[in-house]
Amino acid sequence: MTPPGATPAAQTSSHEEEKQPENEDITMGNTTTATTTTTTTTTKPNNSNKPKKGRELMTCTIRAPPFAYAQLAVVSDTSSSTTDDLDALQVRAYCTSALRQFLGDTGAGMAVDILSVTGSSCWVRVPRADLGAFAAALTAFGGVSSTNSGGGGAKAAMLVLQVRACGDWLGSLIGRAEQGALWTS
């Protein structure tokens, strides 16, 4: 988010950073804040005689961030069973088995960092070039069967991993997750 008094050059850099050619954020559409910024750029006349309110110190355009981020959630296919809370070891086990099944040894060697685990969802980080393969591997994952402690003889529910969000910029992903929680809670 740029301050109001920023010059057009700095706003151009934020406009570029929203328009990633290959890895666009997949969940719900563009944030309104970003589009407002770009329309301001195009309609403001570039009048160099007017004294500028702010002074641009540095412009930086990040074209290729090193990592991509994803939010995963464990869901059960039957509505009755309650999913236990996740922990980091379970996330690591699920991810490794999904990647190994889909991509073999090279997949099992992919560098996946688990950033945080809360409730039944977690945030992970992968190298940017591997995001497509990682998301495909988790989508193709058949799931694991959960062990139901109560009700002898009840059939085990399948727990599958769901990719809630994935993209290059962690801040906007978290913002969208919180934004979605506003409407659903």
Add this chain to the structure above:
Amino acid sequence: MVRLKDRYLLVNIIYSDVPAGQQSKGASAGAVPDLLVYNQPTTGELRPQLLLKSIRAEVAALFGDCGAGAIDRSLQVKYLSTATSTFILRISRSHYRLVWAALSFMHHVPVRNGRPCIFRVVRVSGTIRKVEEEAVRRAKLLILAAKREMAGKSSGALDALLRGKDDARNLTMVVDPDDDSEPENGSAMNDG
């Protein structure tokens, strides 16, 4: 109709487990030159189907379901000669590196009680004609080099490598950048 482009790999089988009795110093009578010890004929049990099965299994182990599906349609053994321990594989252009990597990880001949060996890719080309010509050329060079070694003129493989740029380049691997009849524009789908 879009052209389906392939790559042809020429692969040698090199044997590195030389039994102790065959190691000879110098060209005494009846001694086999080192070049021929490494490039031995392969057992007749090796069939194209066995080779294919083992390459597929190795690609599935290394690259999982995604890799196995990527090469499944186009992987084919075009030519296999156990006498010269040479075979030619056909693979689609965008995924030939998967097969090449799998060959690097295979360490024994895929038959029952197979000997330890090395699968060495010596030529990659877009047309099978160039690969066949290369196979014939390498066979001729191998015979000449073996004869030279038998006659005692060269003292070993190192000497053959360092002899001169012509000879050294003859037996090293060359990857043809564009062996297709029309130039490739754009990059093919890369494997992830």
